[in-house]
Amino acid sequence: MPRLMLASILLLLLTNIVVLSGVAYNRSGEPLSSIELTERELTVKRYYSRMDEDSSTRVLLNWRVLTDDMESGFFYGRYRHPAWLDEVKLSNLGFDLDKIKRNKDKYLYQWDTHAIDAILVLEYQGDSYRKTLTFAEQLLDQMRKNAANDPGDKSLAKKIKQYEDHFVDLKVSETRLYAIDAGLDKQVLLEKYSDKSKYMLLRGEISLTWDDDEIAGTIHHLYIDEVHVPLPFSQVLVDLIGNDADYAYRAEPIPPRYKVRLNLGKRLEPWIELIK
Amino acid sequence: MDNKQKAQIRADQIQAFYDEVKLLEADKVLQLANEQREALAQYHEDLLKSLTDKFDIDTSSRQKQLSTGMKIASFSGALALAASVFFLFYQFWGFISTSVQVSILVAAPLITLFMTYWVSQREATGYFAKLLSMVSFSCLVLNLVMLGQIFNITPSDKALLVWAAYGFLLAYAFDVRLLLAMGILSLAGFIAARVGSWSGMYWLYVGERPENFFVPALIIFTIPLWFKQRHYSGFVPIYRVFGCLMFFIPVLVLSNWGYGSYLTWSTSIIEGFYQLIGFVGSAALIALGIRKQWPDVINTANAFFVLFLYTKMFDWWWDIMPKYLFFLVIALTSLLLLFIYKRIRLQSQLSEDSHA
Numbered sequence: 001m002p003r004l005m006l007a008s009i010l011l012l013l014l015t016n017i018v019v020l021s022g023v024a025y026n027r028s029g030e031p032l033s034s035i036e037l038t039e040r041e042l043t044v045k046r047y048y049s050r051m052d053e054d055s056s057t058r059v060l061l062n063w064r065v066l067t068d069d070m071e072s073g074f075f076y077g078r079y080r081h082p083a084w085l086d087e088v089k090l091s092n093l094g095f096d097l098d099k100i101k102r103n104k105d106k107y108l109y110q111w112d113t114h115a116i117d118a119i120l121v122l123e124y125q126g127d128s129y130r131k132t133l134t135f136a137e138q139l140l141d142q143m144r145k146n147a148a149n150d151p152g153d154k155s156l157a158k159k160i161k162q163y164e165d166h167f168v169d170l171k172v173s174e175t176r177l178y179a180i181d182a183g184l185d186k187q188v189l190l191e192k193y194s195d196k197s198k199y200m201l202l203r204g205e206i207s208l209t210w211d212d213d214e215i216a217g218t219i220h221h222l223y224i225d226e227v228h229v230p231l232p233f234s235q236v237l238v239d240l241i242g243n244d245a246d247y248a249y250r251a252e253p254i255p256p257r258y259k260v261r262l263n264l265g266k267r268l269e270p271w272i273e274l275i276k
Numbered sequence: 277m278d279n280k281q282k283a284q285i286r287a288d289q290i291q292a293f294y295d296e297v298k299l300l301e302a303d304k305v306l307q308l309a310n311e312q313r314e315a316l317a318q319y320h321e322d323l324l325k326s327l328t329d330k331f332d333i334d335t336s337s338r339q340k341q342l343s344t345g346m347k348i349a350s351f352s353g354a355l356a357l358a359a360s361v362f363f364l365f366y367q368f369w370g371f372i373s374t375s376v377q378v379s380i381l382v383a384a385p386l387i388t389l390f391m392t393y394w395v396s397q398r399e400a401t402g403y404f405a406k407l408l409s410m411v412s413f414s415c416l417v418l419n420l421v422m423l424g425q426i427f428n429i430t431p432s433d434k435a436l437l438v439w440a441a442y443g444f445l446l447a448y449a450f451d452v453r454l455l456l457a458m459g460i461l462s463l464a465g466f467i468a469a470r471v472g473s474w475s476g477m478y479w480l481y482v483g484e485r486p487e488n489f490f491v492p493a494l495i496i497f498t499i500p501l502w503f504k505q506r507h508y509s510g511f512v513p514i515y516r517v518f519g520c521l522m523f524f525i526p527v528l529v530l531s532n533w534g535y536g537s538y539l540t541w542s543t544s545i546i547e548g549f550y551q552l553i554g555f556v557g558s559a560a561l562i563a564l565g566i567r568k569q570w571p572d573v574i575n576t577a578n579a580f581f582v583l584f585l586y587t588k589m590f591d592w593w594w595d596i597m598p599k600y601l602f603f604l605v606i607a608l609t610s611l612l613l614l615f616i617y618k619r620i621r622l623q624s625q626l627s628e629d630s631h632a
Contacts (some may be wrong), residue, residue: 002449002450005393005449008446011384011441012386013386015438016419019420019423020423022429053363053366053367054367055371056425070480115477156551170331224428227428228426228427268430269430271427
């Protein structure tokens with residue numbers, strides 16, 4: 001057999017050994033975290049096209065951040081600036097903010113070269129979620145007071161209805177998973193957030209943007225934001241939700257229909273242990 | 277004779293020789309004696325037979341036409357079969373257990389590799405082996421992509437390096453130019469991703485900074501200078517053409533979209549700079565191609581020179597000129613280019629004559 005053929009066989013075997021050893025290493029020992037999430041945090045991924053031929057089942061990880069922008073009413077969301085990602089934190093993560101500020105014109109359009117791989121801490125049903133509920137309730141109370149003073153304001157009445165619906169969504173169907181911190185040292189973060197059933201660590205990218213004249217940090221994305229659902233759990237999900245697409249219009253928010261035990265391994269790569 | 281391309285050139289030379297002899301005999305310039313004619317015919321028959329046995333070359337124009345058809349069928353068949361394998365797995369993988377999925381993914385490239393080897397030992401033309409090697413390559417792509425999805429593995433640019441290595445190995449093992457191109461593209465993607473990462477960019481956004489491709493362009497263009505490709509037909513032009521494309525396409529993009537550059541000058545200066553690089557670069561590569569007798573480099577650089585020129589003309593004159601005048605200018609420019617090339621061609625002919 002020629003040498004190139006042997007080299008090809010060796011390459012194929014070696015590649016698969018390396019990949020599968022990595023998987024085995026990730027899942028060996030006790031998981032770094034093991035959290036019971038629900039449909040609110042892990043939504044079944046559906047494609048908009050009915051023609052799609054992908055037979056796999058995946059769940060999307062829904063997470064968000066809490067900002068300190070309480071006045072506008074937009075105090076939570078995926079692409080907002082987290083309150084905790086301030087200049088001190090950005091500097092600790094390795095951004096040279098002084099250099100960027102000194103050369104604002106130079107870096108105005110070059111944010112993609114100012115991104116850092118970081119480990120993000122996601123908190124489940126923690127302070128951030130509770131604060132979101134509190135702020136949303138306070139905002140609603142304030143609007144109701146304003147409406148009481150001006151009963152003829154129809155646009156305010158309409159806005160209150162929207163916020164009430166939104167508040168119900170927050171309590172019933174929206175995610176309770178919030179990114180609350182980031183760092184570079186896995187061990188330090190594991191010690192700081194030691195509750196395995198409440199915190200999970202995932203790798204992602206933090207980047208910078210200008211917020212008026214200030215530099216603001218944002219979580220650009222998580223490297224793994226959807227999780228494969230293997231058999232037999234995929235069948236459980238299909239049986240539970242059938243053809244009910246997640247993007248379909250719903251008059252009432254649907255409470256979570258399933259629970260997922262999500263484990264996180266040594267390489268911060270997740271896997272599903274159980275769905276019920 | 278060490279490769280199929282050279283053997284084919286020799287066979288074409290023999291055919292041309294007989295065509296010329298026929299004309300010379302008709303014009304009564306040359307009359308071969310019967311013994312000479314028979315000796316020549318015998319020699320060429322033996323030579324063509326040995327070349328055909330060794331390289332499966334075409335010895336007539338009819339065979340050549342059929343071979344072209346076979347090449348097209350093999351190419352389109354390989355692409356379609358690779359896509360079919362991909363979608364077959366895609367359609368049914370949700371219904372099989374993880375262990376079976378992994379077994380299929382690991383075994384598929386290996387089985388198709390053995391099939392490629394087996395077919396290559398039994399079929400001289402190599403078309404079926406080439407088709408199967410392409411399927412084997414797509415099985416490896418599927419293997420890594422799907423293992424990544426099944427086990428939620430963090431995406432890594434190292435997969436590109438594995439695909440590049442396998443593409444090169446198959447290309448050289450079975451003489452497949454399409455896989456050489458795949459290997460080159462994967463290698464370029466890997467190098468560009470690494471260059472982007474060094475500047476703080478996430479590797480998947482490599483395309484957002486076209487300058488990342490200059491390093492792979494240089495490496496790929498110069499590979500045939502370090503590693504001689506004597507035994508492989510048509511590999512050298514592929515390296516050179518892809519090297520040129522990876523240089524010219526980013527330059528063309530940056531000459532119209534300065535925001536994509538790492539340079540910190542104003543966008544208009546960056547665009548002007550890359551327009552200049554485009555003209556100087558394509559002219560320099562045309563000159564290099566003429567000097568080294570690399571027709572592939574001349575043609576690629578030529579096409580980009582014209583593209584840079586027309587893009588610039590469009591920028592300058594499309595809005596301010598009436599359309600008839602704009603196209604007239606384009607036509608006159610093409611005529612001017614024709615005169616320039618004709619002059620270069622004449623000079624090169626004179627220089628060859630003087631050497632002779």
